[in-house]
Amino acid sequence: MRQPIVLDTEFVTGVPDQLAEHTLYVSMEYATVAHKCCCGCGLEVVTPLSPTDWKLSYDGVSVSLHPSIGNWSFPCRSHYWIDKGKVRWAGDMSQEQINSVRAKDCRAKARYFDPTERPIVPASTAKPDNPKPGLWSWLARLWS
Numbered sequence: 595m596r597q598p599i600v601l602d603t604e605f606v607t608g609v610p611d612q613l614a615e616h617t618l619y620v621s622m623e624y625a626t627v628a629h630k631c632c633c634g635c636g637l638e639v640v641t642p643l644s645p646t647d648w649k650l651s652y653d654g655v656s657v658s659l660h661p662s663i664g665n666w667s668f669p670c671r672s673h674y675w676i677d678k679g680k681v682r683w684a685g686d687m688s689q690e691q692i693n694s695v696r697a698k699d700c701r702a703k704a705r706y707f708d709p710t711e712r713p714i715v716p717a718s719t720a721k722p723d724n725p726k727p728g729l730w731s732w733l734a735r736l737w738s
């Protein structure tokens with residue numbers, strides 16, 4: 595078991611060049627939260643806040659971030675939740691799970707930024723688009 599970590603919260607305008615350990619820097623101006631990876635590897639984790647990225651909640655004392663922080667591109671591959679300023683370690687995910695989460699994010703973004711955008715279906719699983727000519731004539735007969 596890893597040690598429980600409690601994070602301080604600093605509300606800043608711009609994220610400073612040097613981040614202190616165990617501190618969440620929250621910039622409302624840039625809708626961004628930055629912190630040093632909680633595993634102690636020292637890499638900076640930047641989480642943009644947006645309807646399709648992370649959501650921040652602040653209860654007046656501590657900050658929670660949703661969804662979890664998955665540092666898959668870091669060597670440490672740490673994965674944790676920030677819940678009321680506390681770090682809750684989550685399990686590692688397989689590459690397959692990460693890919694499916696990424697694909698889901700991608701589709702959510704596409705829908706958010708362009709509601710007419712159809713979900714992206716990988717070619718291998720895409721079903722041929724079968725028009726049903728029979729259905730329309732059947733409907734037309736029903737309504738006439």
Ligand SMILES: [Zn+2]
Pocket residue numbers: 631632633634635636637665668670671672
């Ligand atoms: Zn790390």
